[in-house]
Amino acid sequence: MNENQLSKRLHCVASYIKKGMKIADIGSDHAYLPCYSVKQGAASFAVAGEIAEGPFQSAKEQVEKVRLGHLIDVRKGDGLEVVQPGEVDCIVIAGMGGPLITQILDKDKEKLAGVSRLILQPNIGAEHIRRWLLQNEWELIDEQILEEDGKIYEVLAAERGTPYKPYNESELFLGPFLLKKKNAVFVKKWSSELKGWQNILNSMDKAKDRPETEEKKRELLKKIAIVEEALS
Numbered sequence: 001m002n003e004n005q006l007s008k009r010l011h012c013v014a015s016y017i018k019k020g021m022k023i024a025d026i027g028s029d030h031a032y033l034p035c036y037s038v039k040q041g042a043a044s045f046a047v048a049g050e051i052a053e054g055p056f057q058s059a060k061e062q063v064e065k066v067r068l069g070h071l072i073d074v075r076k077g078d079g080l081e082v083v084q085p086g087e088v089d090c091i092v093i094a095g096m097g098g099p100l101i102t103q104i105l106d107k108d109k110e111k112l113a114g115v116s117r118l119i120l121q122p123n124i125g126a127e128h129i130r131r132w133l134l135q136n137e138w139e140l141i142d143e144q145i146l147e148e149d150g151k152i153y154e155v156l157a158a159e160r161g162t163p164y165k166p167y168n169e170s171e172l173f174l175g176p177f178l179l180k181k182k183n184a185v186f187v188k189k190w191s192s193e194l195k196g197w198q199n200i201l202n203s204m205d206k207a208k209d210r211p212e213t214e215e216k217k218r219e220l221l222k223k224i225a226i227v228e229e230a231l232s
Contacts, residue, residue: 006036008148009121009155013094016119016142016157017042022088024049026079026104027096031059034072043090048074049082080108090117094155098125102132109136118158126154127173133158134167143177145185152189154178170226179230190227197224 006014010033017023017037024047025033034046048063050056059074075082080091091112093101101120105112118138120129133140138158145154154175167176178186197220204217 006032008146009153010036010094012144012146012153012155013092013119013121014040014042016117016155017090017092018117020044021090021117022046023090023092024080024083024088025092025094026082027051027093028059028074029055029095031062031072031074033092033094035062035066035068038068038071039066044071045088046072047083047088048072049079050074050076051078079104080111083111085111086114089115090119091115092119094119094121095123098122098128102128105132105136116160118156120156120158121153122156123151123153126156126175129156130167130172130175134172137162140176143175145175145178145181145183145189147185147188152185169222170230173223173226174230182230187231190231194224194227194231197227 014033014037019042021043022045023034023037023043025031026049028034028048028050031048034043034048037043038046048059050059053076056074056076063069063072063074083091091105093104096104101122105118118133122129130140132138133156137160139161140156140158142157143154145152147153156175171179174186174190201217201220201224204213204220
């Protein structure tokens with residue numbers, strides 16, 4: 001495997017793996033991330049977890065191809081089912097929606113015993129993860145936002161500990177670290193979201209007033225206010 005097989009998104013995820021960590025990559029697909037991390041000497045051991053037969057076989061083939069079977073264990077199972085408590089100290093979940101990631105973490109919470117770091121890359125709904133971290137005593141230590149092949153991704157890294165402060169709605173929604181950095185990708189993402197919401201709002205104004213429409217309208221207006229303030 002050459003480095004080029006690792007996407008920009010996964011490079012960013014891999015940068016948060018501390019040297020010598022034992023990692024579990026949940027929903028590992030081709031196991032590119034575990035292979036890269038072990039080859040680079042970042043991870044000392046890795047579990048590549050996959051629920052679907054196709055990706056599970058692809059991951060096994062990839063690990064065999066790079067001759068890392070003694071350091072990477074490819075396992076088939078649902079979410080954190082593939083790890084034992086205390087077996088790894090870093091969990092990576094990348095390429096899923098925020099609500100699904102929190103579901104996976106919630107379902108087998110006891111498997112997080114001994115885990116000191118979470119590296120999470122939601123495709124959508126990062127705010128669900130921030131809320132979950134806050135409620136479950138994980139401290140967000142950094143975030144990145146990046147664009148690759150026309151798609152925008154957020155990467156969140158968290159460690160066990162008391163969250164340093166309760167975030168306000170704006171920080172939970174947009175990300176406390178991302179709000180501070182406000183890079184070009186952040187501005188691009190939220191400007192685009194804003195346009196979409198304005199269009200929805202306009203079409204709602206034309207629709208007949210129904211209680212659920214009013215509720216949706218209130219939600220949208222709240223989001224619009226948060227984002228407009230952040231971008232101003």
